[in-house]
Amino acid sequence: VTLRPFLSLLRLNTGRILLTEEVRCFVNDDPKMLLVDMFKYIGDVSVKIQRFNVNKYRSLLQKIINAHGLTGMEIPGVNLEGKYGNFFDFHNILGFGKQRSDYGKLKQQLDQVPVFGFNSGRYDINLIKKDLFAVIGTDNIKPVIKNPSYMCIATSNMKMLDISNYVPAGTSYEKYLTTYLG
Numbered sequence: 001v002t003l004r005p006f007l008s009l010l011r012l013n014t015g016r017i018l019l020t021e022e023v024r025c026f027v028n029d030d031p032k033m034l035l036v037d038m039f040k041y042i043g044d045v046s047v048k049i050q051r052f053n054v055n056k057y058r059s060l061l062q063k064i065i066n067a068h069g070l071t072g073m074e075i076p077g078v079n080l081e082g083k084y085g086n087f088f089d090f091h092n093i094l095g096f097g098k099q100r101s102d103y104g105k106l107k108q109q110l111d112q113v114p115v116f117g118f119n120s121g122r123y124d125i126n127l128i129k130k131d132l133f134a135v136i137g138t139d140n141i142k143p144v145i146k147n148p149s150y151m152c153i154a155t156s157n158m159k160m161l162d163i164s165n166y167v168p169a170g171t172s173y174e175k176y177l178t179t180y181l182g
Contacts, residue, residue, distance in 0.1 A: 061103060163176065
């Protein structure tokens with residue numbers, strides 16, 4: 001498994017911020033250990049992406065808090081004096097009850113880092129799903145299954161997408177890479 005982390009920015013002309021020049025390749029005879037290594041790396045990169053997202057949308061997040069307060073939010077271990085190292089630390093501790101606030105909806109989008117696979121829903125995920133769920137856990141998992149393939153598997157902090165469901169039919173992996181990732 002080879003991963004190259006980047007951050008997509010949604011603009012009129014989509015730009016990307018490369019988080020690292022490093023391309024990480026995971027090889028292990030033990031499939032479960034391969035997944036442990038891979039998801040640890042994804043977790044480390046996810047924090048960078050989440051920090052970027054929270055910083056980018058900080059003014060909007062603060063406007064929502066100013067307009068609606070913290071109604072409907074669960075804040076375990078909250079520091080009521082409001083002393084946090086930074087806004088990201090505060091944002092990270094917020095949780096939400098059954099009532100979904102505007103902040104909660106935006107937080108979910110900012111915190112769920114996309115992990116793209118190509119034709120992974122039909123092949124890769126089915127090969128690793130026994131070990132996959134043992135590694136990422138089964139709490140808060142929301143799979144979207146279409147026919148025999150996974151379109152998406154989402155947790156609270158990542159969303160694994162089979163990108164082949166979202167590109168034109170017949171698009172090869174090579175064409176996808178050159179067209180969408182440069």
